[in-house]
Amino acid sequence: MYTRVQLSLAISGPPDPPSGTPCISVDSPTSVRVTWSSSPYDGGRCVEGYIVEYSLVGSGVWAAACRQCHSLRHLVTGLTPGGRYVFRVTAVNTHGSSRPGIESEVVQMQENDESSSFEPKVVHIEPGPEFVTRYDILEELGKGRFGVVHKVIEKRSGQKFAAKFVRCRTTKDRDKVQDEIDIMNMLRHQKLLQLAAAFENPKEMVMVMEYISGGELFERVVADDFTLTEKDCILFMRQICEGVAYMHRQQVVHLDLKPENIMCHTRTSHEIKIIDFGLSQKIDPNKPIRVLFGTPEFIPPEIINYEPIGVESDMWSIGVICYVLLSGLSPFMGDNDSETFANITRAYYDFEDEAFCTVSQNARDFISAVLVKRKEERLSAEQCLKHVWLDPENHQQTVVLSTDKLKKFIIRRKWQVNHQVRQVA
The missing domain is CATH 1.10.510.10 (Transferase(Phosphotransferase) domain 1)
Known part of the structure; x- marks a missing residue:
């Protein structure tokens, strides 16, 4: 005599990736909040956590921000100000990890402004010795037919600027510099380089401007x-x-x-x-x-x-x-x-x-x-x-x-x- 036994077979394995695209909100110049949806299938076992990763665009390298996240959101810190990042999330259960989920859209981090903006003002030419009193000259940034540009630092505030040293052998040379100063005094816009101060020496003039560190x-x-x-x-x-x-x-x-x-x-x-x-x-x-x-x-x-x-x-x-x-x-x-x-x-x-x-x-x-x-x-x-x-x-x-x-x-x-x-x- 045979007894019929009915069995049910359940196959367990790693879960599916989280569904949809992660949502990213910038929290500060170095941090973002990542939120995502749960996995559509848990693999037959409860999802125990999520791995949150990020990659600097163009680097091809993924780094783990968290390997055991137990919610559907995470604050990622330690990012580079001004960097462009993408993020992804992986689900984990007792059988292993899912494939990485869909990558987020590229996120542009806020900038920590190294140049520290200053209040625009009308610049008048000051005596040359005042420049040495107020600024320390640092490394050379570039040179051309006009002279040379150095990074300088204001002693009182520690703020960085760029100082253009212009050779002035004739009155015509000085008039050209004065014309440039007059033009820059008219231009108060965030997309235009700003002038901070100007100084006159016997054979040169110095224009102190915003420090732009990003290059061409x-x-x-x-x-x-x-x-x-x-x-x-x-x-x-x-x-x-x-x-x-x-x-x-x-x-x-x-x-x-x-x-x-x-x-x-x-x-x-x-x-x-x-x-x-x-x-x-x-x-x-x-x-x-x-x-x-x-x-x-x-x-x-x-x-x-x-x-x-x-x-x-x-x-x-x-x-x-x-x-x-x-x-x-x-x-x-x-x-x-x-x-x-x-x-x-x-x-x-x-x-x-x-x-x-x-x-x-x-x-x-x-x-x-x-x-x-x-x-x-x-x-x-x-x-x-x-x-x-x-x-x-x-x-x-x-x-x-x-x-x-x-x-x-x-x-x-x-x-x-x-x-x-x-x-x-």
């Missing part, structure tokens, strides 16, 4: 720990247009917008600053101004043709910067300056290179709206800010842009800066 924008975006997307380019170009729009409202034209003059506020920041107002001029719409200076690749046709300039002249340079940032290619670059100038005056360029295959049509339309031969037909900086391309919410794709050509562009520019002056004539 283009060098930042080609770094190994940075992944450049078109949305990044939008964020950078929008800030440039914001700063330039403010300048133009003050009727000031920069006249030397180029990659070397777009700096990152700190090494890990997405915040930019426009620098170097040595060629900037106050424009009177009723008095035509003609100039013969600038950087060959970035100057507009009206300068080459010795025609009156205007605030529109900066917009051409913005178009060139944008073209290079997206592709790594210089739209009008020739084998020599004469060929470059001929290309600019023809105002001919295209988007046929493979570098533009992943670039959106909106981006091309933006460039085409500012790289226009007749300056009166170019978009203004204010109009650029209303362009559909400069609205980050209208561009959700995160296609990674190749920076191989941009790296070669930077190498060539460095060589040119070291071997050429920036005067056109």
Whole structure:
């Protein structure tokens, strides 16, 4: 006689990953709060905890913030101010760990501002000996035809600044520095480098400015720990247009917008600053101004043709910067300056290179709206800010842009800066 026995078989194993995407909220420059949903299936055994991990974008390395989290939220601390992070969560039961869950969106940490902002003020030139009394001179930051820049520290406050020491052998040299000081006294905007103090010695003048520690924008975006997307380019170009729009409202034209003059506020920041107002001029719409200076690749046709300039002249340079940032290619670059100038005056360029295959049509339309031969037909900086391309919410794709050509562009520019002056004539 047989007895029928009914058995039920339950297979146990590791749980499924937590469902959905983790939600991240920035708590401070060094911490975030991560919340997530439970696993849809526990593997036949209760989930005992969760592993919370984070990774600095571009590093390819995951670090555990917590290996035994018993709730659906965790405060992650010890992050780098200004860093860009992604987070993921893994479920654990007695049989082991699930696969890692879906990665969070990239989180940009707040910046601990190393430069410590100061209250804007009208700067008047002070006697040279006052500079030595108030500041200690630290390492050299750079040099050029104008002189040299050093990091300095204010003795009283411990605040860091950058001091530009300008050689002044003639009255004309001093007048140029005074013009730059007058221009900077007019410009009170967070995207424009600010002036803190100025001093005069017998053979040099010293301009004390904000300390910008992040280096040039283009060098930042080609770094190994940075992944450049078109949305990044939008964020950078929008800030440039914001700063330039403010300048133009003050009727000031920069006249030397180029990659070397777009700096990152700190090494890990997405915040930019426009620098170097040595060629900037106050424009009177009723008095035509003609100039013969600038950087060959970035100057507009009206300068080459010795025609009156205007605030529109900066917009051409913005178009060139944008073209290079997206592709790594210089739209009008020739084998020599004469060929470059001929290309600019023809105002001919295209988007046929493979570098533009992943670039959106909106981006091309933006460039085409500012790289226009007749300056009166170019978009203004204010109009650029209303362009559909400069609205980050209208561009959700995160296609990674190749920076191989941009790296070669930077190498060539460095060589040119070291071997050429920036005067056109």
